[in-house]
Structure formats: C-alpha cells, structure tokens
Amino acid sequence: SECxxxxxxxxxxxxxxxxxxxxxxxGFIVKTNKILTAKHxxxxxxxxxxxxxxxxxxxxxDYLDRPVAITRADKADIAEVWIRTQKIKPTKIFDGMLxxxxxxxxxxxxxxxxxxxxxxxxxxxxEPGFNKWTKAHTTIxxxxxxxxxxxxxxxICRDGEFQYAGTISAMGVQSVPMGWRPLRLPLNFIGxxxxxxxxxxFLNK
Numbered sequence: 089s090e091c092x093x094x095x096x097x098x099x100x101x102x103x104x105x106x107x108x109x110x111x112x113x114x115g116f117i118v119k120t121n122k123i124l125t126a127k128h129x130x131x132x133x134x135x136x137x138x139x140x141x142x143x144x145x146x147x148x149x150d151y152l153d154r155p156v157a158i159t160r161a162d163k164a165d166i167a168e169v170w171i172r173t174q175k176i177k178p179t180k181i182f183d184g185m186l187x188x189x190x191x192x193x194x195x196x197x198x199x200x201x202x203x204x205x206x207x208x209x210x211x212x213x214x215e216p217g218f219n220k221w222t223k224a225h226t227t228i229x230x231x232x233x234x235x236x237x238x239x240x241x242x243x244i245c246r247d248g249e250f251q252y253a254g255t256i257s258a259m260g261v262q263s264v265p266m267g268w269r270p271l272r273l274p275l276n277f278i279g280x281x282x283x284x285x286x287x288x289x290f291l292n293k
Contacts, residue, residue, distance in 0.1 A: 091245040094193050094205055098243075100176060103142035104197045105129050105169075105239060114196035114203070114240035115169060117144045118252055119178035123169040124287075125239030126257055130167050144174045164224040164286040165257040167239075181291065182244055182253040182284045186210045186227050192244050194229065194256060194279065196237025206231045208242075213283055225283040226257070233259040233279040242281050254281040 091097075101117040105125055113129030123140070186192065190210040197203045208231030216224055229242065233256070242254035258280040 089245050090248055091250045094243070094250070097250050098193075098195045098203070098205055098241075100144050100174070101142075101179065102195050102197075102203050102240070103140050103144060104203070106139035106141070112197060112236055113238045114236065114256070115140065116179075116195075116239075116241035116252070117142075117173050117176055118181075120175050121170055121173050123171065123173070124241070124252070124255060125167055125169060126165045126255055126282075127167040128165055128257075129239040130169065140169065140171060144176060145172070164282050164290055166255050166282050166287060166290045168290075179243075180249060180251045181288060182246065182251040183288070184246075185284055186213065186229075186242075186244065186253055188212055190244060192229060192242050192253060193250070194231060194233070194237070194240055194242050194281075196234075196240030196256060198234035198236050200236075206233065208279065211278070225285045227254055227281040227283045229279045229281055231279060235259065237279070252287065253284045255287060256280075257282050 103115045103117065103123060104112055105115045106112045113126060115123040115125035118124050188210055192208050192210060193205060194208055195203055195205045208229040211228040211230050214226045237256050240256040241252055243250040244253040256279050
C-alpha cells in the first residue's frame with residue numbers, strides 16, 4: 089500500500105498479552121511505553137498476573153501482581169497498559185470515522201498461532217443502544233478473525249501513513265447472541281471493533 093509494508097509496521101508494535109489462567113489477547117504499542125488493548129483482556133478479576141511479549145518489548149516478560157491497566161472508559165472495551173517498550177515512533181490516531189467499504193488491516197495472536205495480519209473491509213457502525221449488547225460505538229468489519237485477537241489494532245492507511253482506527257473487541261462466531269443475526273453477515277468472519285470515536289474519547293479523558 090502507499091503506507092508501506094504492513095507486516096513490518098505491525099511487527100515492531102504488536103504484542104501478546106497473556107493471563108494467568110492460560111488465555112491471551114493482543115495489544116498494540118501506540119507510542120513508547122504505551123499499549124492499547126481491550127479492557128476484557130487485562131481486567132479479569134480471577135487473573136492477577138500478566139505476560140506481555142513481542143518484538144517491541146526491550147526486556148524479559150513482566151509478571152505483575154496487580155492489574156496492569158486501569159481503563160478510563162466506562163463503557164468502551166478499551167484499556168491502556170504502561171510498560172517499558174522499545175523506543176518507537178508514535179502511531180497517529182485516526183481522526184475520522186470508518187465508513188462502509190473502507191479497507192483496513194487488523195492483526196492479532198490468533199488462537200495458538202503466531203500473530204497474523206488480516207485485510208478487512210468495514211461493513212457498518214452501530215450506535216450505542218442498537219441492542220442490549222451495544223454499549224459503545226461499534227464498527228463491524230468483515231474479515232478472518234479468531235479468538236486471541238481481542239485487543240488487537242485496526243489500522244487504516246491515510247495520508248501515506250498507517251493510523252490507529254479501532255480496537256478489536258469481539259469476534260462474530262456462533263456463540264454471538266441472537267440479537268446480531270439480523271445483520272445477515274457471515275458470523276464466522278466478522279469482528280466487532282471499538283470505533284475511532286471511542287478510541288479518541290478514551291484517550292482524551
């Protein structure tokens with residue numbers, strides 16, 4: 089793309105966020121020492137220890153005896169982690185809204201595999217209150233998603249650079265509540281993403 093090699097851009101910034109009970113999610117280094125991920129990945133009451141690994145980390149994995157992120161968003165599934173990383177060029181936060189048909193890149197540690205990059209297409213954005221499960225502006229993206237990618241980044245190419253445009257919150261799988269089914273989307277191939285609006289609102293609090 090005009091923004092360069094997506095793999096190389098992600099490689100320095102994508103991290104795996106492991107938790108004590110054996111599960112994991114994904115995070116993204118948006119600037120030196122600051123990772124964005126999903127609140128539900130790190131704010132798990134039963135799990136007090138976290139392991140954050142990735143090329144962008146400059147030390148051995150950190151094991152912490154307390155939650156490593158305190159979200160300042162009361163509804164959106166977004167959290168930030170302050171932890172030592174490699175010095176890295178900040179990723180600009182996208183200041184627009186994702187529109188149907190926009191091409192995006194998402195990445196994450198899918199299931200038991202190393203991290204993957206997925207090219208996706210924006211389908212629509214749901215307003216808060218669309219149904220009882222929608223508590224924040226949620227963008228729906230069509231693409232290959234899998235467990236473990238929660239907290240992963242959504243990047244869009246604008247003005248010759250990759251920009252952070254959302255945080256993966258959930259996958260469209262068969263266990264998704266029936267309330268989503270009227271969307272008539274292929275349930276195994278969609279991602280529910282906290283929108284750029286929610287990311288900006290979170291970071292500006």
